[in-house]
Amino acid sequence: MKKRTYLLTALLLINCAIYSQSNLSMKKISLFKNSTCLVSKEGQLKVKDGSLTLPIPASALYGTFWIGSAKENSLKSIVFKTDTLKTSTTAKYIDQVIRANIGSDAILVIKSGEKNEKNISGKILSYIPESGLVKVKEENGKITFINYEKIEYLTFSSDNSKFMNDSITRTAKLNFEKSAENASLMEYYLQLGMNWIPSYFLKITNDKEARLEMKATIENYAEDINDVEAEVVVGAPQLYYGQMLDPVTYNYITQASSTYSTLSYIDNNMLSNSLAQVQTASPYGGNASDESYYSASYTTEGEKNNDLYYYNLGKNSLPKNSKGIFPVFASTLGYKDIYKAEITDKVNYASNMYCNTNEDNCDVYHSIELKNSTNFPFTTACVMVLTEKGQFMAQDQLKYTPTGAVSVIKLSKAIDVVMKNSEEEITRVDNYKKIGKTTYNKVTIRGTITVENLQPKQVAIDVIKHVNGSVTNNGDSKVxxxxxYNSVNPYSDMNWTVALNSGEKKTLTYEYEVLFAPYQY
Incomplete structure (x- = not known):
């Protein structure tokens, strides 16, 4: 007969599973990016004496817990209370293994000194948790009590690691209008403990196209998901009561002030300690080359409903206290390189009353402008960018982009595009204007921006210069x-688009006026 031996130091740690008198099957989950999830359950359960008992989700949010029955046998009332249910638990420790095998024949290996061991064969009659004593009827008929801490090994003829334990939980007792054998039920609740995090992978394929892939990392710290329709939601639904729990989830009276809006925030840190990591199989297939792994396009069925967009991931499984990665879409999109520089008002004459004439270097940033030519929006998320050869380019944020719109992803400083800016005061008029009780002087400042392209290709640079003053000579820029409200000088932005061939250098000039009070204390 096959024996089963338990080594105490190598028992596998497995989570407990609670089985109540009745439980509805999970049918669908809708995950939001704020650590909440809408759960829908449905099924037909047996009714005894016109009622049945269901477990209540521990973190259902305020006003979102609903149970409905079929019209053939409607609900009369639902009573919520804290109850004790029998729990089928997988043994983790030696005392639990003993409790799971009461009434079984066993061989117990007992520690006797540092090197000696003693074997006892017999039937386990009972276990006394208060003292830790195990009552065993040996093969010779003697009754022996053993401290479970002295047991080093246990051997059984069959594998039985389940034992019944008492579990304190919140329950709902459903009372029906008719005393039928079965009841068809549907349950909805929005709960904490499930979250989804989007992220993107953008791989350049040529000088005009790039492949954008999106994945959803789902964090599940609420309950087991087994072959359930899952969808992730793009958008920000109104949650007026925040993370406030529904009154049915706790066994104390709700204060009157608690029914008003709460300003509490949902804490993502409560989801930080994962016990397992799960990744689904890649949808692209292929062999060993990078080209075959990241080339195919695929889409996930989606649906726009008012201001929210739902990505349907199909049926998936994810155990409690785990995380999983699920592909959402991959599509080839058109893009173009753009270069941009924003130059601040380095003088700010109205405040400093001094013009710094130094020629300062200005940063030019290389970005790509990506057009959303898909039928679904891009939600805000992290994006990693790689070159055609798989070399890292950047990690940036891809912002929400509706269908047909464009999004800009910043890559890096363009070190081969050199830009410098200098300014000088060219005229001054004292006592120029009196506004209220204050007399202002006026200065005119001339600025120069030089741009040089040291790259081996042509570039177009979007240059924006910010000044606190009124532009009098825009230098062919758009102003x-x-x-x-707190200054007599307006904020002015000058914008140029500068096209430069390889090795070409251009100079931009502009002038603006600034009013300033000469005596400021």
Whole structure:
């Protein structure tokens, strides 16, 4: 007969599974990016004496827990209370193994000194948890009590590692109008403990196209998911009561003030300690080359509903206290390289009343402009960018991009595009204007921007210069002026698009006026 031996130091740690009197099957989950999830359950359960008992989700949010029955046998009432249910638990420790095998024949190896061992064969009659004593009827008929801490090995003729334990939990007793044998039920609740995190992988394929792939990392710290329809949601639904729990989840009275809006925030740190990592199989297939792994396109069925977009991931499984990665889509998109530089008002004459004439270096950033030509929006998330050869280029944020719109991803500083900016005061008029009780002087400042392309290709650079003043000579730029409430000078932005061939250098000039009060204390 096959024996089963338990080595105490190598027992596998397995989570407990609670089986209540009845439980509905999970049918669908809708995950949001704020650590909440809408769960829907459905099924037909047996009714005894016109009622049945269901477990209640521990973290259902305020006002979102609903149970409905079929019209053939409607609900009369639901009573919520804290109850004790029998729990089928997988043994983790030696005392639990003993409890799981009461009434079984066993061979017990007992520690006797540092090197000596003693074997006892017989039937386990009972276990006394208060003292840790195991009552064994030996083969010779004698009754022996053994401290379980002295047991080094246990050998059984069959594998039985399950034992019944008492579990304190919140339950719902459903009372029906009719005393039927079965009841068809549907359950909805929005709960904490499930989250999804999007991320993107952008791989350049040529000078005009790039392949964008999106994955969803799902974190499950609420309950087991077994072959359930799953969807991840793009958008920000209103959650007026935040993370406030529904009154049915706790066994104390709800204060009146608790029914008003709460400003509490959902803490993602509570989801940080994963016990397992799960990744689904790659949808692209292929052999060993990078080309075959990251070339195919695929889509996930989606649906726009008002201001939210739902990506349908199909049926998936994910145990409690684990994380999983699920592919969402991959598509080839058009892009173009763009170069951009924003130059601040380095003088700010109205405040400093001094013009720094030094020629300062200005950073030019290389970015790509990606057009969303898909039928679904891009949600805000991290994006990693690689070259055609698989070399790292950047990690940036891809912002929400609806269908047909463009998004800009910053790659790096363009070190081969050199830009410098200098300014000088060219005229001054004292006592130029009196506004209220303050007399202002006026200065005119001339600025110069030089741009040189040292790259082996042509580039187009978007240059923006910010000044606190009124532009009088825009130097062929587009000027945008914005009034300010705490200054007599407006904010002005000058914008040029500069096309440069390889090795070409251009100079931009501009002038602006600034009013300033000469005596400021």
């Amino acid at each position: 945008k002026k914005q009034k300010t």
